Amino acid sequence: MKRFTLAGMMALLATSTAMAVETPGGGMEEQASGGMPQLDFSNPLMLAQVVWLLIIFGILYYVLAHIVLPRFDSVLENRRARIQGDLEAARAAKAEADAALEAHRAATARSRTEAQAAIAEALASAQADASARTAALNAKLNEQIAAAEARINAARDAAMGALREVATDTTGALVQRLTGLNEPAAVQAAVSRELAAQGRA
Numbered sequence: 001m002k003r004f005t006l007a008g009m010m011a012l013l014a015t016s017t018a019m020a021v022e023t024p025g026g027g028m029e030e031q032a033s034g035g036m037p038q039l040d041f042s043n044p045l046m047l048a049q050v051v052w053l054l055i056i057f058g059i060l061y062y063v064l065a066h067i068v069l070p071r072f073d074s075v076l077e078n079r080r081a082r083i084q085g086d087l088e089a090a091r092a093a094k095a096e097a098d099a100a101l102e103a104h105r106a107a108t109a110r111s112r113t114e115a116q117a118a119i120a121e122a123l124a125s126a127q128a129d130a131s132a133r134t135a136a137l138n139a140k141l142n143e144q145i146a147a148a149e150a151r152i153n154a155a156r157d158a159a160m161g162a163l164r165e166v167a168t169d170t171t172g173a174l175v176q177r178l179t180g181l182n183e184p185a186a187v188q189a190a191v192s193r194e195l196a197a198q199g200r201a
Contacts, residue, residue, distance in 0.1 A: 167195070168184070168187055171187045
């Protein structure tokens with residue numbers, strides 16, 4: 001802001017007043033007699049008013065230039081500084097939020113990777129456990145089947161032995177009753193041949 005001194009303002013006002021009073025064809029007396037009475041500088045009251053006008057104007061200028069306007073500048077500077085501080089705080093908060101978002105994304109990706117690895121490991125462990133249990137169960141079932149087959153074979157052998165004995169006894173009794181002959185060796189050989197022919201020997 002361009003500042004003027006009090007002396008410069010008074011000189012400017014005096015020059016303006018002199019230019020307003022002067023006329024092209026006459027002096028101050030002619031202007032006062034035919035012009036406005038407010039510009040009659042021959043009146044002492046008019047000069048006092050002009051002097052007081054200059055004093056009041058100078059005081060008002062001093063108050064504005066040295067008290068009011070610096071306060072306005074101070075208020076504007078404080079507001080500018082506060083706005084700048086708020087902008088810096090907003091930029092810092094935005095940068096912090098961006099960093100937090102990036103960290104959250106990285107943590108989410110890491111957690112997803114760890115979860116997938118844990119799921120794959122658990123699945124592999126479950127499959128291995130299931131395979132081990134299946135193998136153990138199959139081995140147990142094979143043992144039970146083998147034992148059952150052994151028992152069945154033993155029971156069959158026992159049944160076949162009993163069948164051979166019953167068949168031999170029955171055949172010998174029938175031959176003896178029908179023919180009256182008692183030949184156990186021939187009967188036993190005939191029963192053995194018949195059982196062999198039927199696949200039950």
